[in-house]
Amino acid sequence: MPFQKFLNDRVALIKKDGRRFDNLAALVESDMIFTNDPQIPIEDGDRFERRLPSGVVEHFLILDAGFMQEFRGVPAHYQSKVRKDTGLTGSRPSTQVVYNLIGPNTRVNIQSADSSTNVVNVETSDLFDVLQRTISEAIQDPVLNERLRQSVEAMQSSAGTRGFSERYKDFIALAADHITIFAPFLPALTQLLL
Numbered sequence: 317m318p319f320q321k322f323l324n325d326r327v328a329l330i331k332k333d334g335r336r337f338d339n340l341a342a343l344v345e346s347d348m349i350f351t352n353d354p355q356i357p358i359e360d361g362d363r364f365e366r367r368l369p370s371g372v373v374e375h376f377l378i379l380d381a382g383f384m385q386e387f388r389g390v391p392a393h394y395q396s397k398v399r400k401d402t403g404l405t406g407s408r409p410s411t412q413v414v415y416n417l418i419g420p421n422t423r424v425n426i427q428s429a430d431s432s433t434n435v436v437n438v439e440t441s442d443l444f445d446v447l448q449r450t451i452s453e454a455i456q457d458p459v460l461n462e463r464l465r466q467s468v469e470a471m472q473s474s475a476g477t478r479g480f481s482e483r484y485k486d487f488i489a490l491a492a493d494h495i496t497i498f499a500p501f502l503p504a505l506t507q508l509l510l
Contacts, residue, residue, distance in 0.1 A: 323352060328365040331357070342366075347398060349376060354383070354392035364398060375401040443504050444472040454497045464490055475508050484509060 323341040327349065330336055342364070343350040349364050364376040376398040386392045447468050455461040467487040474480040484505060491498045 323350065325366060327351070329356060329358060330363045330365060332359070332361050344376075346400065348382075349378075349394075349396045349398050351394045351396070352391065354394070356394075358383070358394050358396060363401075364396070373402070377401050440475055440508065441472075443501065444468055444475075447498075447501055450497065450501075455494065460490070467491075471505070471508075476510075478510055481509055 322343050325342045325344045327340050327342040327344065328336055328338045329340060337356050340351055340353065340356065344364075344366055351358070358378065358381045360378055360381055362378045362381075364378065366374045366376070368374065378396050378398055380397040382395040382397055384390075384393050384395055448465060451461055451464045451468065455464060464487070467483070467490050471480060471483040471487055474483045487505075
């Protein structure tokens, strides 16, 4: 290529499917990037990436790959029309991330704190069964364990009546020192208040 001696930049080609071709000799201009390897599969929609000596990385979207066949002694090469995306809103190369979330109360927190509240929706009978199992597994003090279990039985037998409110208050008073254990159940229990 007549401008071979001007290919002083090094770029990476990032294909739409994520493949990379690094350390390609290039001449980078504001709206065009010249490369001299016709074997590299440059396509519209791919991206070039150039790292500056300062460490800043520039991104260029390829608008037209611009393949040029060999002609009159000028070897085959690419004259790719590009748009510089660095600094433009929403212009980062797209990366696909897949999260598989399974089960109740799953969350994804990416660089953030979790300030969510769990609401467990279960059938009324299941609610009390799960609550009893939680007490059996989490409360080690046998006296408190038994008192909490009796309180849950009292709530279950009064569910759907005006008496449930009083049984609920009794349970909360007993569970106060262990509220973090029972917090996921509170929204479901308060739904039973009349």
